[in-house]
Amino acid sequence: MTATRSRIQQKNREAILDAALAVFSAHGFRGATLDQIAEGAGLSKPNLLYYFPSKEAVHSALLTGLLDTWLDPLKALDPKGEPVDEILAYVRRKLEMARDFPRESRLFAGEIIQGAPRLAGVIEGDLRALVEEKSVILRAWMTEGRIAQVDPTHLIFSIWALTQHYADFDAQVRLVLGPDHDPFAEAGGFLDTLFRRLLEPGAPKHSD
CATH class of the missing domain: 1.10.10.60 (Homeodomain-like)
Known part of the structure; x- marks a missing residue:
């Protein structure tokens, strides 16, 4: 029973x-x-x-369950891997998350738009620490001349923006592209080319 x-x-x-x-x-x-x-x-x-x-309790439970899933793609960035391959794999993981978990992405975006009242502590703690940890790896690759010199934190921000957009603004993307297009299939190739060119060693140096 x-x-x-x-x-x-x-x-x-x-x-x-x-x-x-x-x-x-x-x-x-x-x-x-x-x-x-x-x-x-x-x-x-x-x-x-x-x-x-309460409604707050339901919302909190959702956000708590989402956090590990949201952080896992960045955690998987391997310092022992090939730099460009590792970064492009991260881009693909984030794009796949936008495709497979659009509601979760919009839930997270909604919380951030409100000023992150329920997630500020986690963002200032776990997420900031993870971004700083991976930025150290990115800087090391840049120092070794294995990828171009760009601001590592803003590189991560740009990956978030260019992948989560396809979930958070799904209706806009599909209306602009029309019914005969698969936005995620097309975005994958575009983002691969975009970041590959950005990260190519010898590309113009950007100040941090």
Whole structure:
């Protein structure tokens, strides 16, 4: 009986979080309501409140679950690898995330647009530390002449901007391209060429 109850509770919790992801990514934190989330999960509002005491609690659980997934592609940048290959692989991982997890990307973007009220500590802590760690690796590759001299932090920012755009502005991208285009297939080749040319040793030096 207990095992059955636990399975039902886990199923309900997952249904709530999936419904909340759809609602928050579509309406933002302020526009989302517990009634919308409960309806999407197929539960009553009192039943939802049994699992999460507030809209803030649901939102926090989503963001907490998202963080590791969001940081993993950058963590995988290997200092022992071939520099250009490692950076281009990171670009591809970020683009794949934009393709496969568009709702998560929009949820994260919505939090940042609001000033990161629930993520500021993590961004100033774990994310900043990770960016600094990988910037050290990028600077070493530049010093060794293996990639062009560019600002490493802004290189990472540009990768975020040029990949997450395809999730956060999906409607705009598809409306501009038209129905006969696969934006992710086309973006992959373009970004590969763009960053390969940017990183080519001997390219014009950019000040940090």
